[in-house]
Amino acid sequence: MADNAAGIIAVIGGTGKEGSGLALRWAKAGARVVIGSRDPAKAERVAAELNARLGQDTIRGLGNREAAEQGDVVVLTVPYAAHLSTLAQVKDALAGKVLVDVTVPLDPENVRRVKLPAAGSATQEAQQFLGDSVRVVSAFQNIPESLLHDPLAPVECDVLVCGNDREAKRAAIRLAELAGMRAFDGGPIENSVVAEALTSVLINLNIRYKVHGAGFRFTRLPE
């Protein structure tokens, strides 16, 4: 259970652009947050910076594995090149938990072009690697980090949540709402390919139309 009343949200790779922005928003909303890093000292340093910006002391920094152990729900925000190696380090700590995978399998040769892994999506790769004891859902792949770092600024983009476990998807939707976003159940884990692939389209739109932080919003869904 992760909401602003109970539960610890662990963000693996939470020292980075996307993870630190999400951590900031969750902490601002009253959640207890742990950010993980390969280097615990770096995690402590970034956590202290985030706490100082918020004027509170609710974010802690730990090594990735220790953060995963502490988390009631675990969020993964590392580059795709580090996806499986990071999961291997935290795998044992994830058993029985919900993993919210934010990873986008961008092609470093051309981030504007969709290139997906053989498993279908990074989320499916994670689920296959971790096995059934971990409920993996995809979320936040289409939320640009540039929209996250002012925790009071509204985020106009919606979050698509895909996975095979309904309660896990509800947990991810609550996390998105806690961070000030609308989120919707986008169906089974196979559908995570849509959100992952859409990120390259959004990057393309940013470049083509010279904007920052292009996103999407669903119509005719509840506010």
Ligand SMILES: NC(=O)c1ccc[n+]([C@@H]2O[C@H](COP(=O)([O-])OP(=O)(O)OC[C@H]3O[C@@H](n4cnc5c(N)ncnc54)[C@H](OP(=O)(O)O)[C@@H]3O)[C@@H](O)[C@H]2O)c1
């Ligand atoms: N940036 C965005 O706007 C955005 C939006 C939606 C989705 N995403 C996705 O979210 C994920 C994170 O994006 P980001 O922009 O936050 O990335 P990032 O800042 O480049 O990296 C995030 C963290 O991952 C860790 N990391 C970096 N390289 C690593 C490696 N080789 N091995 C292990 N850990 C490594 C680092 O933490 P430590 O050095 O502390 O270990 C780093 O702080 C990506 O999959 C990205 O596609 C990003």
